[in-house]
Amino acid sequence: MTNPAAAELIARSNRLGADPKNTNYAGGNTSAKGVETDPVTGEPVELMWVKGSGGDLGTLTESGLAVLRLDRLRALVDVYPGVDREDEMVAAFDYTLHGKGGAAPSIDTAMHGLVDAAHVDHLHPDSGIAIATAADGAELTAQAFGDKVVWVPWRRPGFQLGLDIAAIKRDNPAAIGAILGGHGITAWGDTSEQAEANSLWIIDTAQKFIADNSKAEPFGPALDGYGALVEAERLAKAAALAPVIRGLVSTDKAQVGHFTDADVVLDFLASAEHPRLAALGTSCPDHFLRTKVKPLVLDLPATASIEESIARLDELHTAYRADYQAYYDRNAVEGSPAIRGADPAIVLIPGVGMFSYGANKQTARVAGEFYINAINVMRGAEGLSTYSPIDEAEKFRIEYWALEEAKLARMPKPKPLASRIALVTGAASGIGKAIATRLTAEGACVVIADLDLEKAQAAAAELGNADVAIGVQANVTDEAQVQAAVDAAVLAFGGVDLIVNNAGLSLSKSLLETTVADWDLQHNVMAKGSFLISRAAAKVLIDQKLGGDIIYISSKNSVFAGPNNIAYSATKADQAHQVRLLAAELGEYGVKVNGINPDGVVRGSGIFAGGWGAKRAAVYGVPEEELGAYYAQRTLLKREVLPENVANAVFVLCTSDLSHTTGLHIPVDAGVAAAFLR
Structure with missing residues (x-):
């Protein structure tokens, strides 16, 4: 039977994950602490249930939870070797697990276990990340939330970040949560209801703060010739360009695509600042792991012909691959995973929309959804201040993280026709x-x-x-x-x-x-x-x-x-x-x-069911219901097809x-x- 604390956690997670304003697909994690009887000793034992690695809050079930003993998890503080070796702590989580089954603990497990609160939510809302990626995010956090939410400078997810947030909670008794620079939000509560309410308050307060204080044109004035084409022309141009773009982005590995002409994308591409902002790339780790550090943007107006667009896309793709290789070469160190491919995951076409790519349709679609999240983040940050994502070196450390490589290695082998x-x-x-x-x-x-x-x-x-x-x-x-x-x-x-x-x-x-x-x-x-x-x-x-x-x-x-x-x-x-x-x-x-x-394919055949079967049966002088058997007997193998x-x-x-x-x-x-x- 599901522990009441775990049941509350699943219900809260599903509610939070069902609304895209709260977090992106498979983004963030939630936890609950409670007591169960240890089946070995018969004594009460404190446990933590936390969303495991790779799961999605909106569809979370009990099998997607990792269950850990809190005493053993907290004892890891005493053996923590420091930030330079904090990746070793992920393997140590395995020694804190309680019982069989369950999901693998995620990198954020320490945050949930070390924070002194019964319920913790870590989410990636667009409004929260907008403040988290603003150049003066710390000051904006104080203005928007007062002493109820504390700014935490950017730190890569891991054990040290868990220690940092635990200290924030301990040292700021009035705080209900934190803005994680460049990343997202974390909130807590003594009850599941309180944690959820605190998470939603931070998200809603951030949204209102942005709405009340944003400049009129966060992305700058409209660019002549870059506005959205009329729908029929837009879709026709998208259909003409899609095969060419797919071929380009499949240079290293075949990809499946997704297309959207959502207003948020078209409006972004129609603005004067979109080239600068797109070049800065995304910030939240969940975003750029799906979208790569930046998109490929066609630098031609919507009125450009299909032929002109194709020729320019070919040039831009060559330049993108060279630029990505240089990014890898600048940041790779001894032991870095091999480059995973230099093709873009996001391609933006002014006046037309966005193409996103992945190993399968879901991955491609979600990549596009994440870039829309990123556009929303940029709009909020630019409206309040200046968009300032984490720097390139930090992006590389996450994109080519050994832990991320291990997660990719655990993925099931693709089926024979995957990506086709x-x-x-x-x-x-x-x-x-x-x-x-x-x-x-x-x-x-x-x-x-x-x-x-x-x-x-x-x-x-x-x-x-x-x-x-x-x-x-x-x-x-x-x-x-x-x-x-x-x-x-x-x-x-x-x-x-x-x-x-x-x-x-x-x-x-x-x-x-x-x-x-x-x-x-x-x-x-x-x-x-x-x-x-x-x-x-x-x-x-x-x-x-x-x-x-x-x-x-x-x-x-x-x-x-x-x-x-x-x-x-x-x-x-x-x-x-x-x-x-x-x-x-x-x-x-x-x-x-x-x-x-x-x-002689009779069974299930629309042709045979539509009268053909009766007529063929009449030609051969057999009842229609025996036609399949008749065909089988006239074959060398005596088998019905x-x-x-x-x-x-x-x-x-x-x-x-x-x-x-x-x-x-x-x-x-x-x-x-x-x-x-x-």
């Missing part, structure tokens, strides 16, 4: 849905495109949230809708790496029964539709310069001449030859193009194991000799 972005047509059901499901399970971000928007969105929701999959409407016969679907993929995830042409339908009719409308319908959906999707996606693949895969779900019928099937089979033959043609044309860009020839079998083939084609395979057609038909490729 897939667009699958006709994916709301049947084979397409099975493909989308498999690709998602292997780590890809997936865009489910389907004629029925509601079904596409429902299928995407089954796979996860918008960081995993989205659903879009796409009539693949409509050029505008196809382009809109590709643009949606690009704006959602930064680009596209893997395209699966799966959308299809079939009519089972003899030559004399087949009408021109029947012929045109099937060719429009599958032959023309595949062409339109491939053409729109190929532009993205070429612009990204990251290679990629285009896969056609063709059919055994592309090579097998069966009865009463002329329109469908001729269309599938068209798709099969598109594979060969595109493989020959796109190879120079590193794009592989391959096909899959399924047969399922949508998942096709999905497996798609996965194999886009893994590194087949990195040198293009122009191939893989039969997934359980063995149909008449359809053997020759």
Whole structure:
């Protein structure tokens, strides 16, 4: 059963973390102290529950807490070797843990354990960090809070900071908290309710102080030509630039992207001071660990053409990488972790918005959210005074901290398709849905495109949230809708790496029964539709310069001449030859193009459920419900083909194991000799 103190802590943490004005995602930590019976001695023992390393307050559960014995934690003061060796204390926390399980203690554990208060909150609110990063933050803290909040000069998180704040609490009996220079806030209380109230009071008081005392234009006057483009133009330019930018920022390692054109970003980029402020970088450790020390900013007006923007971005990216390498070289010492890559995580485009990047969509999205936090911080600091983040050397000490490196090393190994972005047509059901499901399970971000928007969105929701999959409407016969679907993929995830042409339908009719409308319908959906999707996606693949895969779900019928099937089979033959043609044309860009020839996929198939199954069953003289078994018996392996079998083939084609395979057609038909490729 959860200890009452721990239960109060979880509830308080969830409330605080649910409101972004209080702290950023996965930022800050909270704690509670209480008493339990030691199961070994049967005697009461003082414990502390504290949010563990890497957790998020808004979604914190009991498993995310570290539980420590306070007597042992406080005894560490007697063996503390000094600030030069304080990193050793993190390993020492392991010897203070109580019981099994729980999260790993974070670097801020000492702050919570050494402060003489039953409940402690350490948070990263924009309003508090604005004061913490102002050039005269100490004076502003006194003006805003009086003797209720004490200024603590910047110190890297660790055991010494815990000792500092414990002393602040001891020496300032009227204080309810502290502003941590360059970093955030800490508050405390005798009860959970009091700690929460004190945290919120500091945050709200800081907000009001900034609002009441800020200058009218913290970021300076508007820059001519840098204002936001109208929405349609803005999104079109973003979609055109996104693949190019993703290719640039993936120089060291493939990245997934996130785009936002939030007003706070557009207003910042429209101001005269944005180049100076962006160059100063972020300050709060949580911010720059996600965003890197500073963003790449396009130094052209919103009115610059796409071609001009691309050319300048290429130059700026080269300069950014050189600058980051120089930053690393200036600050690295013996034993520093190796450079983790010199590409930017944040790219700002005036008039358009912000692109943010990470190893997955969530990381990319959160990086963007953190930079918005940083913009809010800069606005507050500039409104009151001058924005003055911690210096470069301190940023480097945190970014390339051995403890941060150890945390990264503990992260699970990426899945095979991590960082890849897939667009699958006709994916709301049947084979397409099975493909989308498999690709998602292997780590890809997936865009489910389907004629029925509601079904596409429902299928995407089954796979996860918008960081995993989205659903879009796409009539693949409509050029505008196809382009809109590709643009949606690009704006959602930064680009596209893997395209699966799966959308299809079939009519089972003899030559004399087949009408021109029947012929045109099937060719429009599958032959023309595949062409339109491939053409729109190929532009993205070429612009990204990251290679990629285009896969056609063709059919055994592309090579097998069966009865009463002329329109469908001729269309599938068209798709099969598109594979060969595109493989020959796109190879120079590193794009592989391959096909899959399924047969007899009855279960879960939208085509078979829509009447095709009944007609094929009639052709072969078997009941419709036995059609799958009939198809299985005519194969060499005597196995029924399922949508998942096709999905497996798609996965194999886009893994590194087949990195040198293009122009191939893989039969997934359980063995149909008449359809053997020759």
